[in-house]
Amino acid sequence: MVVITTFGLPPRTTVTDKWETPTRVQLNHSGPKRNPCISADGLELYFCDGWPPLFVSQCSPGEYGNGDIWVTKRATIKDLWETPVNLGPTVNYSGHDGGPSISSDGLSLYFHSARSNSTALFFWDLYVSERPSKNDPWGKPHYLGNLINSSAFNGNPTISPDNLSLYFTQAMTGGNPEIYVSHRSSETVAWGAPILFEPTMSPAMGDYHLSFASGQTTLYFSRGNKWSGGTDPADLEATASTYDLWQIKVTPIVDFNGDFTADTLDVYILLENWGSTETSLCDIAPMPFGDGVVDAKDLVSLATYMTDPIKSQDVTLVRYWPLDGQNLDVAQDMTGNGNGILSSSPTWKPSGGMVEGALQFGGICDYMAADFVLNPKEDPFSFCAWIKTSATDQVIVSQANALSNWLSCDSAGKLITGLSYPLPVLKSDSIISDDTWHHVALTSSNSGKCLYVDGVEVAKDNMPPVLPSTGALMIGADKALDPGSFFSGLIDDVRIYKRALEPEDIADLLL
Numbered sequence: 001m002v003v004i005t006t007f008g009l010p011p012r013t014t015v016t017d018k019w020e021t022p023t024r025v026q027l028n029h030s031g032p033k034r035n036p037c038i039s040a041d042g043l044e045l046y047f048c049d050g051w052p053p054l055f056v057s058q059c060s061p062g063e064y065g066n067g068d069i070w071v072t073k074r075a076t077i078k079d080l081w082e083t084p085v086n087l088g089p090t091v092n093y094s095g096h097d098g099g100p101s102i103s104s105d106g107l108s109l110y111f112h113s114a115r116s117n118s119t120a121l122f123f124w125d126l127y128v129s130e131r132p133s134k135n136d137p138w139g140k141p142h143y144l145g146n147l148i149n150s151s152a153f154n155g156n157p158t159i160s161p162d163n164l165s166l167y168f169t170q171a172m173t174g175g176n177p178e179i180y181v182s183h184r185s186s187e188t189v190a191w192g193a194p195i196l197f198e199p200t201m202s203p204a205m206g207d208y209h210l211s212f213a214s215g216q217t218t219l220y221f222s223r224g225n226k227w228s229g230g231t232d233p234a235d236l237e238a239t240a241s242t243y244d245l246w247q248i249k250v251t252p253i254v255d256f257n258g259d260f261t262a263d264t265l266d267v268y269i270l271l272e273n274w275g276s277t278e279t280s281l282c283d284i285a286p287m288p289f290g291d292g293v294v295d296a297k298d299l300v301s302l303a304t305y306m307t308d309p310i311k312s313q314d315v316t317l318v319r320y321w322p323l324d325g326q327n328l329d330v331a332q333d334m335t336g337n338g339n340g341i342l343s344s345s346p347t348w349k350p351s352g353g354m355v356e357g358a359l360q361f362g363g364i365c366d367y368m369a370a371d372f373v374l375n376p377k378e379d380p381f382s383f384c385a386w387i388k389t390s391a392t393d394q395v396i397v398s399q400a401n402a403l404s405n406w407l408s409c410d411s412a413g414k415l416i417t418g419l420s421y422p423l424p425v426l427k428s429d430s431i432i433s434d435d436t437w438h439h440v441a442l443t444s445s446n447s448g449k450c451l452y453v454d455g456v457e458v459a460k461d462n463m464p465p466v467l468p469s470t471g472a473l474m475i476g477a478d479k480a481l482d483p484g485s486f487f488s489g490l491i492d493d494v495r496i497y498k499r500a501l502e503p504e505d506i507a508d509l510l511l
Helices: 233-240 264-272 296-306 504-510
Strands: 034-038 044-048 069-073 095-103 108-113 125-130 153-159 165-171 177-181 207-211 218-224 242-250 319-320 340-343 347-349 358-362 367-368 382-390 395-397 408-409 415-417 424-433 438-445 448-453 456-460 472-476 488-497
Touching: 044 095, 069 095, 108 153, 125 153, 153 207, 165 207, 177 207, 264 296, 382 395, 382 504, 415 448, 424 448, 424 456, 472 504
Parallel strands: 034 095, 095 153
Antiparallel strands: 034 044, 044 069, 095 108, 108 125, 153 165, 165 177, 207 218, 218 242, 319 488, 340 367, 347 358, 358 488, 367 472, 382 438, 382 488, 395 408, 395 472, 408 415, 415 424, 438 448, 448 456
């Protein structure tokens, strides 16, 4: 989870760099500002003002209604933003308008508005305003129709870079706000019926403001407690304080026949569905959710997996750190999903691993951290690694701020997992602290958990993990970085799969 408390983020050098400390965007605008949306060329920044349901008391000077849409411009991306300008009465009506999202060509502006049901505070619908060119004013908004708009809440739209997918938050009366998506096959046809965007769905929280970059598979969105409908200031403040920014990695399912590999059999299945506009597993491009038709873009996406030596061997492999490098700060993830960040400088051993190089951990305060990978309560998974240690009572892998650790070595040097906490810890009788290389693995699913040492199943139960966790992954450290729990020894060839590997799969990793 990422928490950002100010309006705007500073740039970063590359997409693999960490975000810098947020800084406030300086605008000559006296009112509140929210829901920013920047144009594809970086020269126009749209936003709205007010905060429901307090937009009346938070209106800015020059308002046309209880919360309007504004734009600020700049000549180049190196220039300062100009004084914001209200989009005027053509776009803004006498009530609330907000949640702007501009298309990549800069000619369509999607937003939500209460104008179709002005007597209800939160009964918003989706509209679009268009203009012939970027130098023309925005035209009269068009209602997107009853197929997209539900009878209650429809807000915070996001138009995809290809203009063929529209993401937005929708809720029926009294229901939980969730993100939905509507597709169209071209810009000249009508939008299709909305479908639930399952990757961001939460059972009890409200989800809003989906955003993602073209060609990227990390999605960003806002999540918080659902507003109760009351106007008590204390209740409003308590609800607002729960809103954070979240991110999730979306990976296309390219294994159409379920054999965990991307190969020619999957190509045959895609070709059998060629041209289909029905909901299909083969509609995997463009990311993150396809475009409603199975075509050449999907075939190209599948081909990139088939030709990738890492992704093609098992499409459920979501992290793979060979730990063979010599970079002082970063461990490369061969799947491309998330590099590991080294803390307190564990030592690279380029030729001292079980499989080429390895990382030497000192057992005091050094470890490797990686962004959130999966929730052990919700996702089946497998963790595998080679380790060499003579120490006991230490942690191999955990998640930050969780209640228990994924894999540990107890005081007797035996491999254990605490994911069943507070139920009995699953413990093996296999000693792994004898200063020789051992391959350790944990598999987990709704059927239970298994521990493996050197390809042999050494412990098993029928209890799925009961501990949810959305924290960062910690290699060689306890969930809370407790002193005395840090790993002392060598770790090599760390892999995480988003499925419970079978015994033969575990054995194959030893070859």
